[in-house]
Amino acid sequence: MNWDDTAPHTAEDADPGAPDRLVGADADGEDTAVEAALRPKDLGEFVGQERVREQLDLVLRAARARGATADHVLLSGAPGLGKTTLSMIIAAEMGAPIRITSGPAIQHAGDLAAILSSLQEGEVLFLDEIHRMSRPAEEMLYMAMEDFRVDVIVGKGPGATAIPLELPPFTLVGATTRAGLLPPPLRDRFGFTAHMEFYAPAELERVIHRSAGLLDLDIEPEGAAEIAGRSRGTPRIANRLLRRVRDYAQVKADGLITREIASQALGVYEVDARGLDRLDRAVLTALLKLFGGGPVGLSTLAVAVGEERETVEEVAEPFLVREGLLARTPRGRVATPAAWAHLGLVPPQQQTGGSGQQGLFGA
Numbered sequence: 001m002n003w004d005d006t007a008p009h010t011a012e013d014a015d016p017g018a019p020d021r022l023v024g025a026d027a028d029g030e031d032t033a034v035e036a037a038l039r040p041k042d043l044g045e046f047v048g049q050e051r052v053r054e055q056l057d058l059v060l061r062a063a064r065a066r067g068a069t070a071d072h073v074l075l076s077g078a079p080g081l082g083k084t085t086l087s088m089i090i091a092a093e094m095g096a097p098i099r100i101t102s103g104p105a106i107q108h109a110g111d112l113a114a115i116l117s118s119l120q121e122g123e124v125l126f127l128d129e130i131h132r133m134s135r136p137a138e139e140m141l142y143m144a145m146e147d148f149r150v151d152v153i154v155g156k157g158p159g160a161t162a163i164p165l166e167l168p169p170f171t172l173v174g175a176t177t178r179a180g181l182l183p184p185p186l187r188d189r190f191g192f193t194a195h196m197e198f199y200a201p202a203e204l205e206r207v208i209h210r211s212a213g214l215l216d217l218d219i220e221p222e223g224a225a226e227i228a229g230r231s232r233g234t235p236r237i238a239n240r241l242l243r244r245v246r247d248y249a250q251v252k253a254d255g256l257i258t259r260e261i262a263s264q265a266l267g268v269y270e271v272d273a274r275g276l277d278r279l280d281r282a283v284l285t286a287l288l289k290l291f292g293g294g295p296v297g298l299s300t301l302a303v304a305v306g307e308e309r310e311t312v313e314e315v316a317e318p319f320l321v322r323e324g325l326l327a328r329t330p331r332g333r334v335a336t337p338a339a340w341a342h343l344g345l346v347p348p349q350q351q352t353g354g355s356g357q358q359g360l361f362g363a
């Protein structure tokens with residue numbers, strides 16, 4: 001396997017202001033080091049995503065039966081749901097080598113031409129964050145995907161000439177967290193598009209049991225369930241929480257991961273029963289206790305928790321909204337009844353028997 005992704009990733013897609021969150025979905029250094037060992041190697045080992053697996057299985061079997069290179073595949077979904085893993089599985093199932101790179105690493109069409117022209121027949125090219133490729137590279141990719149050909153421009157200005165270069169057939173696997181950002185001509189050139197969903201708790205339990213087996217850990221089913229419930233639907237987070245619980249179990253107990261040990265360990269790391277961390281809870285607590293559940297403007301809420309607007313908006317809120325704890329409305333942020341219940345607080349209208357929504361707080 002070749003890694004071309006030497007360019008540093010920019011912060012655009014990362015958690016702003018919270019790089020070391022235990023419940024962040026982007027990979028940190030430790031994740032990168034251990035994930036290789038935990039990755040499922042074939043479709044049978046890949047947990048969940050039943051529909052994607054079934055469809056992909058058909059695409060790959062059919063290509064194998066025809067003795068052809070598999071169609072280009074687009075994988076969309078949040079970080080940590082298994083897009084890289086699936087690209088490696090596609091290569092393995094096709095018995096093909098894989099080359100891994102990313103959109104931010106390809107800033108010039110020449111960068112892409114160099115990669116494409118060195119591919120072997122049937123090779124899988126995994127292009128992570130494909131929505132962040134430069135426009136000239138993107139246009140070169142259109143032709144490469146459709147005709148297995150690129151025009152390499154030699155020279156500059158009026159004397160520039162396009163030299164056509166034939167490419168061996170290859171399979172592009174593009175991954176994006178935002179399929180909507182892809183230009184339609186690029187999207188249309190993928191033969192198969194799969195949207196990866198967040199995982200159900202029972203699926204995450206299976207991921208945790210599998211990882212515990214590979215890491216040689218003793219875990220009870222209730223311990224796995226406790227970790228799964230706090231993993232925000234994301235296998236990467238489940239594996240990370242498992243490692244922290246393992247540490248706790250080794251230091252504070254005899255190594256066995258029970259429900260109680262998992263709960264105590266994640267309490268130490270301030271990840272609550274629903275997967276909210278300190279920042280998430282600070283936002284929710286301010287919204288409920290200081291602003292009576294809202295509506296309150298984002299800037300006011302951010303000042304109240306001592307964070308940047310962007311941190312509240314991009315780091316804390318997406319999960320709170322997904323969990324149905326907070327709503328973004330034209331009048332400001334509003335807590336839902338589930339938020340009051342989660343923090344064990346009583347909404348003011350229930351305390352006073354009043355008629356509902358409180359005042360509007362500043363933007």
Ligand SMILES: Nc1ncnc2c1ncn2[C@@H]1O[C@H](COP(=O)(O)OP(=O)(O)OP(=O)(O)O)[C@@H](O)[C@H]1O
Binds near residue numbers: 040082086239
């Ligand atoms: N379906 C799954 N079954 C078992 N383990 C999984 C599954 N999906 C992901 N994982 C595990 O989660 C970790 C993260 O997966 P992966 O790197 O493939 O995510 P990703 O979607 O490519 O993330 P990013 O978008 O940040 O690159 C890996 O260690 C992998 O083992």
